[in-house]
Amino acid sequence: MSAQADEIEARVRSIYERAAFVQALGIRLESAAAGTVTAVLPVRPDHLQQDGLVHAGVLATMADHAAGAAAVTGVAPEETVLSVEFKLNLLRPARGPELRVRAEVLRQGRRLCVVESSVFGGPRDAPELVAKATVTLAVVPADVGRRGALRPGRT
Amino acid sequence: MSAQADEIEARVRSIYERAAFVQALGIRLESAAAGTVTAVLPVRPDHLQQDGLVHAGVLATMADHAAGAAAVTGVAPEETVLSVEFKLNLLRPARGPELRVRAEVLRQGRRLCVVESSVFGGPRDAPELVAKATVTLAVVPADVGRRGALRPGRT
Amino acid sequence: MSAQADEIEARVRSIYERAAFVQALGIRLESAAAGTVTAVLPVRPDHLQQDGLVHAGVLATMADHAAGAAAVTGVAPEETVLSVEFKLNLLRPARGPELRVRAEVLRQGRRLCVVESSVFGGPRDAPELVAKATVTLAVVPADVGRRGALRPGRT
């Protein structure tokens, strides 16, 4: 692995490990490279909604977080990203034993990024697409990210 | 409270109480009436992302679940709803001490419903809108809901 | 009308009159004030799709353009806005004799704005909501707008 690939992987790993909600759900980073990230979630009973399906909020969390991580691979070290909006289509009932998300940057800009996230379910050797999201993110100074100052209205 | 109002409240309460993910997050139903639902979430450290803001996935969960509950108030007892897609705009950094969501049905149809969910943060006497979602839901037989059979492709 | 109200009205009017596509469709500005714009479209046969309904693209044009005009009322004279993304829900079949759109700014930021547009059809004394859009716009220098340089990727 090159030094740059190492750096990208470390930066994305940090975004997964420092995100308490993502840790609480059990989402694990699987791979990271320039413009793309994959992560995995072993489905647990506390991820389900009232009919026994994985809650749309769990899919949204996987999709949004991977999108942010993928966008971060393309911004400068002193910058980070914040989600501005996303849209999620639920394509099939999401069931376990595990879900996998793959985020790919569609457009990396100096101020705005657009990322697509695909969430797959079912067995690993026959995955099926269960949800697809498009996420728009704003590029902000890293300390602005910590102050949360870039949501529209502060921006 | 009328018998019908009692029924609506009981039905929506069941949708909150039987949803393991919603219970795990700590989202509590506050009120339910025909076409509208409100719920509250006391913010906890495990709801946050890497910069100390409430994770977008938490907001999405509140918005989507309240939308489904609001839509259910308008369908027959032998029917339920499943989210088809939603879009969430993150308007301001979401911080505690608690978040409140209000879902209102924009269009109740025999097969499709459209619901808007507004998520508010900040102190209860000076709430500010932190996120707004539009949710499209399909009306399905209650047992189809349990089989998850109505996502497009099965539908 | 105050001097400021005059200025807002003139600025929005210019955005309608200089937009060739909006003129070609026949969309007319009706009113403009800080944060809100209304416009009207007399429905013509060439606005329809294959089943005799108003084409979703016509509704999208009305919604997006009014959103941009509403956002412009809140930016400095040397700035303008460009649409980043929008989502449109088609709620009821759209028919004439005329359509009316009302755009209202949900969040006016220094860099990003979020605007909601509601499109109404049917008779003027009994309008019904036929479509609802949420539009995200970027605030850019006025000359960047002319160069189209702010779409993500250039931005």
Add this chain to the structure above:
Amino acid sequence: MSAQADEIEARVRSIYERAAFVQALGIRLESAAAGTVTAVLPVRPDHLQQDGLVHAGVLATMADHAAGAAAVTGVAPEETVLSVEFKLNLLRPARGPELRVRAEVLRQGRRLCVVESSVFGGPRDAPELVAKATVTLAVVPADVGRRGALRPGRT
């Protein structure tokens, strides 16, 4: 070309030729096959907005119409589709001399379809993605399509 391919092409062609708004804009069907449609638009001065870019409403029209046509390739002869909602991300400034849209079905269901449309601009030998849409459509009886009865609320 097989008999089935002929039928698909004829059906999609009819959806383009009977849509007055699409004809008025000058959008021409280029190709149609099961689950995918491409169309082309030579850019004209009356497609532009106030800053000389192609209006987002033009891109939305191309994206939505191609999505509907692609979805129709997968429904029975006595059925048609109606757009329920769509989301469009504007990725780069759209300029001519022509635009090309490619729609691909992501999920074909008995009641709901989800289609992605990509709009490309620039020279034909070096196209660049200028917009991307996700479109949700309802499958309805062909005569319901003509009555416009399936938008949520009638449905």
